[in-house]
Amino acid sequence: MAEFNLEDIEEMKVDLQLEDGSTLECEVIYIFEWGGDDYAALTPVDESIEEIYFFGIEIEDKGGEPEITLLQIDDEEALEALADAFDEMLDEEEFGEDEEESEDDGKWDEFINKKLDQ
Numbered sequence: 001m002a003e004f005n006l007e008d009i010e011e012m013k014v015d016l017q018l019e020d021g022s023t024l025e026c027e028v029i030y031i032f033e034w035g036g037d038d039y040a041a042l043t044p045v046d047e048s049i050e051e052i053y054f055f056g057i058e059i060e061d062k063g064g065e066p067e068i069t070l071l072q073i074d075d076e077e078a079l080e081a082l083a084d085a086f087d088e089m090l091d092e093e094e095f096g097e098d099e100e101e102s103e104d105d106g107k108w109d110e111f112i113n114k115k116l117d118q
Contacts, residue, residue: 014042026043026044026053030086037056039082041054054082
C-alpha cells in the first residue's frame with residue numbers, strides 16, 4: 001500500500017455520480033490492501049442509506065497531500081470477493097479488540113487482587 005497518514009483521510013467526503021445522474025455524498029470509512037491492490041470502502045453520509053461501496057484506489061503524494069483516485073470495479077465476482085474479504089478484516093479487527101480488552105481486564109483484575117491482598 002502506498003505510504004500516507006490514515007488521519008489524512010478521516011472524514012474525507014466524496015461525491016459519487018450515480019447512474020441516474022444524481023450525486024450521493026459519501027465518506028471514506030476504510031482504506032485497505034487486498035490481493036496486492038489498494039481499495040477504499042465508502043458509505044453514504046446520509047445514515048438512512050445503509051450501503052457500502054468499494055472502489056479500487058490509486059494514491060499519489062502531491063506535496064504532502066495524498067491524492068486519491070477512485071477506480072470503479074465492474075466485475076461482480078471481484079466485488080463479492082472484496083466484500084467478503086472486507087467482512088473478514090472487520091471480524092478480525094473486532095476479535096483483536098476483544099482480545100486486547102480481555103488482556104486489559106486481566107491486568108486490571110491482577111492489579112486489584114494485589115491491592116486487596118495487601
